[in-house]
Amino acid sequence: MNASDAPSPGGELRRPRVVTIDGPAGCGKSTVVARLSEWLGARGVATVGFSTGLVYRGLTWCALERGIDLADARAVRALLRGVELGGVELRVVELRGELRVEVDGHDPGEALRTTRVTDAIHWIADDPEVRAALLPLQRALPAGPVILSEGRDLGTVVYPDAAVKVYLTASLEERARRRHSEFRDRLGEEISLEEVQERIRRRDEHDSEREAAPLRPAEDAVVIDTTTLAPEAVVEEILAEFPDDWFPPAAPSGAGGGADE
Numbered sequence: 001m002n003a004s005d006a007p008s009p010g011g012e013l014r015r016p017r018v019v020t021i022d023g024p025a026g027c028g029k030s031t032v033v034a035r036l037s038e039w040l041g042a043r044g045v046a047t048v049g050f051s052t053g054l055v056y057r058g059l060t061w062c063a064l065e066r067g068i069d070l071a072d073a074r075a076v077r078a079l080l081r082g083v084e085l086g087g088v089e090l091r092v093v094e095l096r097g098e099l100r101v102e103v104d105g106h107d108p109g110e111a112l113r114t115t116r117v118t119d120a121i122h123w124i125a126d127d128p129e130v131r132a133a134l135l136p137l138q139r140a141l142p143a144g145p146v147i148l149s150e151g152r153d154l155g156t157v158v159y160p161d162a163a164v165k166v167y168l169t170a171s172l173e174e175r176a177r178r179r180h181s182e183f184r185d186r187l188g189e190e191i192s193l194e195e196v197q198e199r200i201r202r203r204d205e206h207d208s209e210r211e212a213a214p215l216r217p218a219e220d221a222v223v224i225d226t227t228t229l230a231p232e233a234v235v236e237e238i239l240a241e242f243p244d245d246w247f248p249p250a251a252p253s254g255a256g257g258g259a260d261e
């Protein structure tokens with residue numbers, strides 16, 4: 001995809017309008033992206049969601065499918081050397097208001113979110129060379145809609161110039177509780193709450209302590225603790241950060257301010 005330089009109706013080049021939402025697993029990023037998209041859509045502001053973890057998940061899934069030893073950094077890096085050399089073709093494609101990741105021409109769907117993939121991601125996400133190779137994929141964004149991106153290093157590394165930067169946190173217990181319901185309801189995986197909590201704790205530790213692009217808030221990010229906040233309240237805080245000109249001129253009064261539903 002290469003829509004980042006799409007001309008605006010006036011003819012000049014427009015830059016993508018990016019909102020970055022970083023934070024640890026289970027802090028509420030996806031819920032907030034969904035609510036923001038709904039709220040903005042109802043007011044005539046088109047959005048595209050981008051869970052950038054899918055890029056890491058896509059590569060990890062491919063390595064697992066091909067039987068590559070993830071501890072072998074050279075073998076993993078070789079996957080990124082181009083399709084003609086036997087590498088993987090990763091593509092970011094827009095589908096119904098979301099950016100999805102295709103691996104060798106097909107979207108693995110929910111398979112990307114299984115614990116098999118999640119447990120192996122750190123081999124890939126820790127490698128600075130791999131991270132650098134995955135940057136262009138994350139930066140080729142459509143210029144029209146507001147991009148609601150979620151990840152770990154978006155405000156600090158991937159989109160340092162984003163107009164709106166948010167960092168969400170929540171207690172480990174609350175995040176484990178949220179993720180546990182998700183495993184059960186969405187992925188149909190049977191896993192105890194204690195185990196979910198331990199996995200999240202390990203992943204946080206890894207994401208925060210790795211040398212390459214560790215999980216941390218950008219200096220200019222708004223930090224919101226979602227432990228006891230309803231998603232509507234989080235959305236309201238984020239909307240307060242939006243530039244006024246992201247809303248259509250005829251937007252109802254209050255646009256850019258609080259969520260009213």
Ligand code: C5P
Pocket residue numbers: 025051052053054056057121122125150151152153154203207
């Ligand atoms: O957000 P999600 O749970 O899909 O992320 C999976 C993993 O991918 C994270 O735990 C992290 O290791 C890695 N990741 C990353 N940088 C991002 C997004 C995800 O390192 N921007």
